[in-house]
Amino acid sequence: MHDHAGHEGGACGADHAAATMARAEKLCRDRSLHFTKLRHDVLQAVAETGKPMGAYDIAERLSGPERRVAAVSVYRALDFLTENGLVHRIASRNAFVSCAHEHGAGEGLVFLICRSCGGIDETTSPEIEAGLGRTLERAGFRPASRILEVEGECGACHGRQGDDAH
Amino acid sequence: MHDHAGHEGGACGADHAAATMARAEKLCRDRSLHFTKLRHDVLQAVAETGKPMGAYDIAERLSGPERRVAAVSVYRALDFLTENGLVHRIASRNAFVSCAHEHGAGEGLVFLICRSCGGIDETTSPEIEAGLGRTLERAGFRPASRILEVEGECGACHGRQGDDAH
DNA sequence: TCTCCGGTGATACACTGTAACACCGGCAGC
């Protein structure tokens, strides 16, 4: 269902970043979109980090002695990237994560946010989709978009430290 | 499944507010919590409005020539109210809505946010719960909390104005 | 009475996000 690297915190980050950048370049070429330097850099920063980043985190990371990137520019780049499905916004964190795979427009995405490592995994579930569809129909509600974010502990983290966490 | 007043925008607001306040008073009595004037007023403001309110909206509404309520006080009251399930936070809006009914702790809540009237309905669905449970288990993820918010058009709105909305 | 403690008031500050305007560079069309 989801074929990317899972919780990114670790060494898989480079692969994920490479895959993300490759997909972005292809996607922009196919749609004749401008994959400018700023948009490239913003996406790369998020992809390399692998964890949710705030716009100001990104701005700070891209800024240096010779270049200053203002948060407002980052927001514009993020708008572009989210519109094209290259990054996702995590509403519960006011943060953004990169995305290496394709999904059909509103096709039900589930974000799994790990409290321990701060990593985010992303998955889909036809079961949830179906259940949600029926629930909305019962309520007479016509959906346009949705967010589903789960916070907890990822498999790697509770496998690693077991029950001594508390 | 959900027995309260549905999308609140209209005349049902008063009922909803009354029910909410009654539940809050009982709950605080039962748990020996301090249902102070500020907490009462904040809850009442949210319940009467029936739409999602930002903390600053609430502060403004409670403030007048003789009383000034700072946003920071509102946040503290909101913390108290959310911890006790009297209001819910809508992550996608950075806003809060009141809640007139009981739910078991993390028992799957779904928020239906109407783009037209701005009202919020709240429902639950065992189907979604079950599907989500299986999905999380497959992913090896141990959930602690979750949010599920759907934005779209409520039954009343698309019933009323049909297709001439665009 | 004194102390402790939770709730509140108040100030300050950091973070998040948008509006408005100027500039710049590429790309028609002439």
Add this chain to the structure above:
DNA sequence: GCTGCCGGTGTTACAGTGTATCACCGGAGA
């Protein structure tokens, strides 16, 4: 080539969101 348009970026300003910190107050209990 020149001109005008237009999208992307830089910059400033500002509104909204949320937290940290300290002071004060009033009730409960020693």
